[in-house]
Amino acid sequence: MPSRRTVLQTMLMASAAAPTLLAAAPALAEQAASLKDAYKGQFRVGAAINTAQINETDSRGDPIIKAQFNSISPENCLKWNSVHHEPDRYDFTQADRYVAFGEKNQMFIVGHVLVWHEQTPDWVFRDKDGNLVDRDTLLARMRDHIATVVGRYKGKVHSWDVVNEPIGDDGAMRPSLWYKIIGEDYVAKAFEYAREADPNALLLYNDYSIEYEAKRKGANALIAKLKAAGVPVTSVGLQGHYTLDSPSLDQLDATIATFGDMGFKVPMTELDVTVLPFPMGQVTADVALHIARNSTLNPYADGLPDAVQQKLAERYADLFRIFRKHRGVVDRVSFWGVTDADNWKNDWPIPSRTDYPLLFDRAGKPKPAFDAVIAAATA
Numbered sequence: 001m002p003s004r005r006t007v008l009q010t011m012l013m014a015s016a017a018a019p020t021l022l023a024a025a026p027a028l029a030e031q032a033a034s035l036k037d038a039y040k041g042q043f044r045v046g047a048a049i050n051t052a053q054i055n056e057t058d059s060r061g062d063p064i065i066k067a068q069f070n071s072i073s074p075e076n077c078l079k080w081n082s083v084h085h086e087p088d089r090y091d092f093t094q095a096d097r098y099v100a101f102g103e104k105n106q107m108f109i110v111g112h113v114l115v116w117h118e119q120t121p122d123w124v125f126r127d128k129d130g131n132l133v134d135r136d137t138l139l140a141r142m143r144d145h146i147a148t149v150v151g152r153y154k155g156k157v158h159s160w161d162v163v164n165e166p167i168g169d170d171g172a173m174r175p176s177l178w179y180k181i182i183g184e185d186y187v188a189k190a191f192e193y194a195r196e197a198d199p200n201a202l203l204l205y206n207d208y209s210i211e212y213e214a215k216r217k218g219a220n221a222l223i224a225k226l227k228a229a230g231v232p233v234t235s236v237g238l239q240g241h242y243t244l245d246s247p248s249l250d251q252l253d254a255t256i257a258t259f260g261d262m263g264f265k266v267p268m269t270e271l272d273v274t275v276l277p278f279p280m281g282q283v284t285a286d287v288a289l290h291i292a293r294n295s296t297l298n299p300y301a302d303g304l305p306d307a308v309q310q311k312l313a314e315r316y317a318d319l320f321r322i323f324r325k326h327r328g329v330v331d332r333v334s335f336w337g338v339t340d341a342d343n344w345k346n347d348w349p350i351p352s353r354t355d356y357p358l359l360f361d362r363a364g365k366p367k368p369a370f371d372a373v374i375a376a377a378t379a
């Protein structure tokens with residue numbers, strides 16, 4: 001298949017030489033390389049989409065989503081605080097639009113996320129006096145939430161992130177209110193409730209940093225225990241919020257192999273690659289306020305130097321070579337956002353920086369990293 005560049009160059013040359021051929025341009029443009037076609041038969045390629053994109057008011061992002069991806073994830077609209085902000089009221093307005101968008105475009109639709117310690121309203125864990133509820137009450141609330149949300153989209157949402165980030169960075173169970181109130185089996189219960197609500201959807205354990213040994217050991221022990229007990233986990237999702245150097249390719253390779261050998265699918269669920277420094281320690285409010293002008297913490301506010309652009313492209317090519325090595329086990333690679341402007345890394349861990357973590361730039365143009373990922377599909 002000709003590369004995207006080749007097709008575009010051919011179009012330009014043809015139109016310069018023979019203006020009458022211009023009418024053929026749309027047909028040629030349709031042949032431009034796409035991620036979903038390049039990896040067809042290997043794994044799905046997806047993106048997390050935001051409210052404007054779901055509502056089709058993002059004229060820059062929407063054409064990219066339709067042309068490039070065959071899977072979508074909801075950035076926020078299916079989180080607990082979006083659909084179930086108050087105890088007795090569900091609001092599915094935006095979530096319904098998200099699912100309709102996926103169906104209209106014949107995409108593999110991801111549900112994210114059922115049980116997490118963040119973006120979950122405080123009422124979930126408390127009684128009307130503000131005291132923590134007991135185990136049975138919290139389990140009943142969890143079951144109602146999962147049955148209602150998963151049940152509504154049964155057969156439409158193909159894959160659910162059931163539990164997000166249950167392990168802490170030290171490899172022990174994260175001391176979230178889910179864990180403190182219910183105990184370790186909150187994880188198993190969430191999967192059982194999800195399976196009751198949809199007998200066919202893929203059900204994911206989803207986490208970050210399990211590529212690193214300490215956390216992987218803890219995740220491994222928990223997941224092995226769930227598997228031995230017959231808990232219906234189908235997949236171990238790696239969020240994939242990476243840097244230019246870390247995790248190492250060996251760590252990624254070993255992680256996919258570990259969970260693949262246990263019989264799980266290992267999708268990449270939230271891939272992005274930051275090029276910015278990660279500040280160790282506290283960033284003072286004053287530094288954060290003036291971050292736009294801070295050349296150490298925000299070095300690429302005026303653009304990405306070619307050398308870094310190239311490094312990002314090589315990093316992406318290396319990552320996709322590992323994903324391809326494990327194709328089948330890696331059944332989906334989803335990016336966390338569409339263009340660099342959409343990605344959370346611009347505001348985390350410090351607000352208002354300029355990061356370049358994805359394959360499309362702020363104008364929606366494919367970056368060298370895009371070409372590298374397309375090339376890696378057959379290399």
Ligand code: GLA
Nearest residue numbers: 075112113164208239270344
């Ligand atoms: C986690 C969550 C995502 C998203 C990202 C950062 O990885 O799973 O939903 O919130 O953090 O934005």
